[in-house]
Amino acid sequence: MARILIVEDEEHLSRFIDKGLRKAGYETVVAVDGMAALEHATGGEVDLVVLDVGLPRMDGFTVLKLIRGMDVDVPVIMCTARDSAEDKVAGLEGGADDYLAKPYTFAELLARIKLRLRDHGPATTEATRLERDDLVLDIVTREVTVGGEPVTLSAREFTLLRAFVEHPGQVLSREQLIERVWDGAETSSNVVDVYIGYLRGKIGAARILTVRGLGYRFP
Template identity: 55%
Template sequence: MSQILIIEDEDRIASFITKGLKAAGFTSTHEATGSAGYERAMTGDFELIVLDLGLPDMDGMDVLERLRGSGNDLPVIVLTARTTLEASVGSLEGGADDYLAKPFRFEELLARIRLRLRSPVTPAVGPVALTCADVSLDPLTRRVTVAGAEVDLSAREFALAEALMSHAGRALSREQLLSRVWGYDFDPGSNVVDVYVRYLRGKLGAGRIETVRGVGYRMVA
């Protein structure tokens, strides 16, 4: 089981990442300052670092510079609210392996983590096409068909359909769907999931997505 070090000063974001990693089979440790994160990273207990740049005691770029200067070659994914080209290029040139701007979707962060942890000799495997009864979804071509007829979905509808079809037959709570489709930056009291499920039912067919009372929704397998 891979150990991930999260260096992030916002507890809400760190908690969001920690819960997502646990659900994906990873273990993680959280440090809220650059100095503490650097000391943890140098213990040799971790396989990858998720690093925020806006830390309270020192800039994340300084942490990265110290790590690389000390010979630490752990994969580092920079996660930051800095969205300028200079920030992304500076991070990569400074030794980061990847860069992801906030707000973000956890699935994208997870995909980048898995990519960086993958053995170099392991061939890359693309997303697998999903099928539930007569509904098919291809993540590569972004095509969805129902009984052989192509259906046009918005980006959000597609992400919601992908989340439900990836767990066909299993009930997903509204909170899980919010996390997977809308990322951490959402209002937990919002009814956006219900609204988009209604949109999706209108395009895929009402009987294909079941309401699980007191839980959320389930794609009929």
């Protein structure tokens, strides 16, 4: 699961982005000033940085310059109200991978994040793509296609489907699914059944078989 560093000193905006990314299935780290951003971005703990320009202690352009000066190749998307051509050029020439002018929609930010993670992903596809017949899961971008057509899944549905695709032909009990998908949290087995129903409705009922008294199996 990719971890995103959100560098934004406006609390309401950072919380909005943080909530949206977590709902989309990403892990997040939030920094509210340039010094904290630099520490997180260069510590090898994040996969992408969403970087505001107007920050306390150190502005975003300086943070970006120091990140690239330390040969850290983490993708950086700059987000700022400063939308002049000069600022955009400065950001891109300084090593930013993308540049978003405020105000922007979360959907646009999410699309840019998926694209940049894909661009910086491993050269081989085996570690990032899971395929079963005509069903494909991209672990990095968390995109799913069935027969070449995109399917929109919630974060929980994606994790549930991934558990099945990673164990084709194996019967997974409700208890095993709770452990894998809900991290062992106290969850009713009926909740598993409900999410199985959601998933069947999106990828096809025949793709997840019920094994009476035991659980479910991905053929």
